[in-house]
Amino acid sequence: MAQGLSPAIDALVDDLKRLPGVGQKTAQRMAFYLLERDRQGALALSASLQQAADRVGHCQQCRTLTEEALCRICANPARRESGVVCIVETPADVLAIEQTSQFKGRYFVLMGHLSPLDGIGPADIGLDELELQLKQGPVEEIILATNPTVEGDATAHYIADIAEQLGINTTRIAHGVPVGGELGYVDQTTLGHAFSGRKQFSR
Amino acid sequence: MPQAAYVLHRRDYQESSLLVDLLTVNEGRVRVIAKGAKRNKNPWRAVLQAFNPLQVEYSGRHDLKTLTLAESPGTPLSLSSHYLYSGFYLNELLQRLLPQYAEVSELFLAYESALSALAKKQDIETVLRWFEWQLLQQLGHAFDWRSEAETGITLDQQAHCYFDPERGFLHENPMPDATPLDTQLVMSLEQLSQQPLVSDQVLDPAQRKLCKLIMREALAIHLGTKPLRSRELFKR
Numbered sequence: 001m002a003q004g005l006s007p008a009i010d011a012l013v014d015d016l017k018r019l020p021g022v023g024q025k026t027a028q029r030m031a032f033y034l035l036e037r038d039r040q041g042a043l044a045l046s047a048s049l050q051q052a053a054d055r056v057g058h059c060q061q062c063r064t065l066t067e068e069a070l071c072r073i074c075a076n077p078a079r080r081e082s083g084v085v086c087i088v089e090t091p092a093d094v095l096a097i098e099q100t101s102q103f104k105g106r107y108f109v110l111m112g113h114l115s116p117l118d119g120i121g122p123a124d125i126g127l128d129e130l131e132l133q134l135k136q137g138p139v140e141e142i143i144l145a146t147n148p149t150v151e152g153d154a155t156a157h158y159i160a161d162i163a164e165q166l167g168i169n170t171t172r173i174a175h176g177v178p179v180g181g182e183l184g185y186v187d188q189t190t191l192g193h194a195f196s197g198r199k200q201f202s203r
Numbered sequence: 204m205p206q207a208a209y210v211l212h213r214r215d216y217q218e219s220s221l222l223v224d225l226l227t228v229n230e231g232r233v234r235v236i237a238k239g240a241k242r243n244k245n246p247w248r249a250v251l252q253a254f255n256p257l258q259v260e261y262s263g264r265h266d267l268k269t270l271t272l273a274e275s276p277g278t279p280l281s282l283s284s285h286y287l288y289s290g291f292y293l294n295e296l297l298q299r300l301l302p303q304y305a306e307v308s309e310l311f312l313a314y315e316s317a318l319s320a321l322a323k324k325q326d327i328e329t330v331l332r333w334f335e336w337q338l339l340q341q342l343g344h345a346f347d348w349r350s351e352a353e354t355g356i357t358l359d360q361q362a363h364c365y366f367d368p369e370r371g372f373l374h375e376n377p378m379p380d381a382t383p384l385d386t387q388l389v390m391s392l393e394q395l396s397q398q399p400l401v402s403d404q405v406l407d408p409a410q411r412k413l414c415k416l417i418m419r420e421a422l423a424i425h426l427g428t429k430p431l432r433s434r435e436l437f438k439r
Contacts, residue, residue, distance in 0.1 A: 021218050116291050116433035117212045117298055150253045154291065154436070157284045161439055187249040189279055 009035070061133070063126055064091045064109040073098075079106050083140035087130075087159060089113050089147055097145065105143070108133070113151040114158060122158060131162050144172040148190075205258040205272060206230075209314065210251050211294045215241065223251055223270065224298060225259060228311045232301045235261045235270040247273055254290050254318060255279040266303065280322040288436040289327050293317060293334055295433045300342060300425055309398070313337040316399040326405045332414045333404075336395040339421060346371030346421070348393040360387045368420045388413050 009031060016027035034042040058064065059071035061080075066072070073079055073094075084105030088094055094107050110125040122128065134142075142163050146152035156172060163170045175193035177186050186194075208227040216222040221240040225233050240247040250257065250273050260272035282290050293314065301307065317334040321327070339345055351358055352371035358364055363383035364372045372389060392414055394404065406414060 114436065116431075116436060117295050118214065119432050121432055121435040150287070150290075153283075154287050157287055158436060158439070161284065165439075187246060188275070189249055189252075189255075192278065 059109075062107045062109055063111060063129070064094055064107065073106055079104060082106065083138055084143065085134075085139055085141070086143040086145050087156075088145045089152065089155075093145065103143075105141075110146070110155065113146060113149070114155045115151045125155070127159065127162065130159070131166075134163065134166050134168060139168055141169045141171060144170065148175050148193075205260050205274075207311070208233075208257045208259045209318075210253045210255065210257070211298055212253070213237075213251055221247075221251060225257075226297060226301075226311060226314060227259065228308055229306075231305045231307045231310070232297065232303050233261070233268060234266065234303065235259075235268045237270045237273070240270075250275050252279065253294060254282055256315075280318055282318075282321055285327055285437065286321040286324060288433060289321050289331055290318060291436065292331065292431065292433040295431050296335070296338060296422075299429075299431070300338060300422075305342075307341045310338065310341040312399065313341075320400055320402070323402065325400075325402060328411045328415065329404060329406045330400065332406065332411070332418055333395050333400050335418045335422060337398070340396070342425070344421070344425065348372070348396075349390055358386050358390060360390065362386060364389060366417050366420060368424045382416075384413065384417075385409075389417075392417070 012031045012034075013024070013027045016022055016030050017024065019027075022030070034045070052067075055067040056065050057067065059066045059074055060069050061074040062071060064071050064073075068075065082105040084103075085108050086097065086103055086105055087108050087110065088097065089110050089112060091109055094109060097103050097107075108126075108130055110127075112120055112125045114120060114122065114125065133139075142159065144156040144159060146155045160170045174197050175190055176197070177183060177190065177194050183191065206227050206229050208225045211224040211226050211232065213221045213223045216236060219239050219241045221237040223235050223237050223240075225235060227233050237247050237251055239245050240251060242248070247270075255275050256277045256279070258272070258274050258276055259270065261268035261270045263269050297314070301310070313334060317330050317337075320330045336345075346352065349357055350371075351364075352367065352373050353375065358372060359374065362374055364374055364386045365376050365378075365381040366384060366389075367373055367377045367381075370377075372384075372386075376383075388409060391410060392406075395414070397404075
């Protein structure tokens with residue numbers, strides 16, 4: 001979009017607009033901030049962008065984003081040999097689960113979910129690769145942590161079918177009421193899941 | 204006035220909205236924008252899921268409407284595994300074959316009854332073949348299970364017949380490579396015409412095999428060359 005200031009600034013603004021949630025105004029603000037007040041930061045940003053875009057690829061084992069052949073989690077022998085694989089849709093889900101520090105196994109990142117109406121089939125989310133890995137390595141348990149959407153459910157069922165054929169125990173993370181929430185405001189489906197998946201209350 | 208609807212498909216639209224294709228009881232397939240539906244606290248995020256019976260209202264003068272109300276008064280149907288994939292198959296068929304704003308209230312009822320049959324774990328193939336036939340009828344592509352397409356005379360049960368997807372059943376072979384079909388079995392498939400789908404209706408293995416073949420050919424001429432992706436899920 002020609003703004004008329006200068007070709008270099010226009011190009012910068014246009015490229016910033018690629019970012020999610022960034023429109024014309026925000027992109028302009030970012031561009032002027034970098035140019036007026038933080039040239040050093042601008043250079044650092046461009047260098048790290050360059051580096052990340054050049055080097056970051058996918059982990060050979062779990063498909064998450066990394067610049068190594070194996071990501072840090074897959075490279076950790078304790079986690080690799082734990083025999084537990086957690087299946088998630090995106091690298092952001094890996095970070096979210098890592099922050100709970102509850103999980104000591106490794107991950108498999110689908111980079112999406114099954115969605116036949118969008119033309120996304122099993123091969124597009126690496127399920128053939130997952131099946132291969134499950135056949136090779138000793139895996140005792142699969143934890144399904146796909147999103148609680150219809151597509152996430154379909155993906156979970158499909159993977160559970162694979163695991164069943166291979167005789168691998170499959171669990172799915174519980175759906176429940178958020179901490180600090182009020183029951184009256186929770187949607188019925190979540191509340192229904194929370195009820196059907198209730199646990200023994202231990203004192 | 205709110206009307207009954209189901210979500211056929213949804214996709215992200217801009218930062219926080221969804222573009223949703225609905226099957227509504229009064230207006231058929233309608234595309235709406237659900238503004239803000241992706242925001243964390245928005246109840247639409249949970250409500251606007253496929254196979255969830257909805258009450259909706261929308262407004263707007265153009266083809267793309269703005270959703271103004273969406274509630275789910277009942278409990279969502281719980282579909283699992285192959286029953287869930289079948290649900291996607293129904294949705295994909297409707298997305299591909301049903302034009303927007305075609306008035307098809309009977310098709311809505313057929314969809315609803317097929318979904319609830321799947322939720323009750325009725326025989327998948329019977330449900331899918333029944334729905335495919337209802338869809339073909341509603342779209343005006345139906346053929347006659349009992350009469351010869353050329354002459355209009357009742358099919359001769361002693362002779363073989365051949366299927367021509369554009370016309371129906373013929374005793375004369377229309378193409379050199381057409382498969383001869385068992386006429387008695389063909390005529391028995393007329394049971395697919397009944398509405399609604401009853402719970403004890405189950406096609407036997409021979410009927411299923413034949414019906415699948417016929418429906419594939421009948422749908423193929425309307426689907427074009429792009430394959431239905433939800434069929435991949437059944438391959439396991």
